[in-house]
Amino acid sequence: MLPCLILMSAIYSCVNTDNHPVKRDVSTDKISTDKQQTEKKPDVRQAANTAVEILQKAEVPVLCYHRISESAKGDYSVSPATFEAHMKVLADSGFQSVLPDQLYDYLVYNKALPEKPVMISFDDSRTEHVEIAAPVMERFGFKGVFFIMTITYNKKNYMTTDQIKQLSENGHTIGLHSWDHTMATKYKEENDWLQQVVNPKAKLEDITGKPVCYWAYPNGVYDHQAAMELSRYFKLSFILSNKCDSIQPLQTVRRMIVPELTPQGLLKSMKRTFFSE
Numbered sequence: 276m277l278p279c280l281i282l283m284s285a286i287y288s289c290v291n292t293d294n295h296p297v298k299r300d301v302s303t304d305k306i307s308t309d310k311q312q313t314e315k316k317p318d319v320r321q322a323a324n325t326a327v328e329i330l331q332k333a334e335v336p337v338l339c340y341h342r343i344s345e346s347a348k349g350d351y352s353v354s355p356a357t358f359e360a361h362m363k364v365l366a367d368s369g370f371q372s373v374l375p376d377q378l379y380d381y382l383v384y385n386k387a388l389p390e391k392p393v394m395i396s397f398d399d400s401r402t403e404h405v406e407i408a409a410p411v412m413e414r415f416g417f418k419g420v421f422f423i424m425t426i427t428y429n430k431k432n433y434m435t436t437d438q439i440k441q442l443s444e445n446g447h448t449i450g451l452h453s454w455d456h457t458m459a460t461k462y463k464e465e466n467d468w469l470q471q472v473v474n475p476k477a478k479l480e481d482i483t484g485k486p487v488c489y490w491a492y493p494n495g496v497y498d499h500q501a502a503m504e505l506s507r508y509f510k511l512s513f514i515l516s517n518k519c520d521s522i523q524p525l526q527t528v529r530r531m532i533v534p535e536l537t538p539q540g541l542l543k544s545m546k547r548t549f550f551s552e
């Protein structure tokens with residue numbers, strides 16, 4: 276069993292101290308890059324951007340959907356017709372969906388993105404994401420990111436493990452949204468991290484057969500300590516439209532909750548959230 280376990284952990288490691296681009300100098304709490312390592316190992320990758328450089332880059336709009344339902348009401352819900360109208364206005368306006376791997380390479384290594392990139396994400400693992408949203412996105416040529424709260428596996432109104440695997444196989448990205456939606460600022464003991472991050476991440480990787488390298492904070496709530504700790508496990512972590520962390524911008528990528536908006540209202544709201552200085 277042991278060689279197999281070692282192999283699995285090697286495959287599924289999203290970040291490690293050898294290649295993680297943004298490092299903290301523990302003594303000064305300052306950011307440094309892996310320049311030295313890159314120089315020692317030419318031809319591996321170009322030098323990674325520093326936190327300051329990442330913060331100076333143009334923000335990519337990231338949308339965050341929750342409920343997609345006729346019956347659900349409130350700021351966290353859109354009707355299926357509205358969701359379809361949102362995808363249509365994005366496509367008609369020339370937006371192209373990007374996935375977190377692309378966003379990471381853009382932020383860290385200045386890799387090019389499509390001219391009008393948008394990331395479309397979903398929190399809380401509801402069945403409607405796979406039954407309503409994914410087929411609509413497919414029609415418009417979009418791929419999305421589905422953040423799974425793993426306590427809901429196979430529960431009524433929540434995705435089955437087979438549906439999660441199917442989304443992954445269809446080219447969408449599966450990310451983690453904690454075990455039971457406890458906010459990351461409340462993980463204090465080692466056991467909290469095991470329960471909310473380490474074990475559910477491994478289980479999701481088992482289901483999809485792929486590394487799970489992205490995290491969405493429950494309720495969008497974070498603090499610097501949580502962002503530091505999450506950088507050990509994830510390439511990017513997503514908050515809501517609050518302010519990002521200046522030391523850990525990769526662990527505090529902003530998103531916008533999408534309520535029931537008209538198509539033009541959606542475009543205006545994206546502009547206000549991501550493109551205004």
Ligand SMILES: [Zn+2]
Nearest residue numbers: 398399493494
């Ligand atoms: Zn949530």
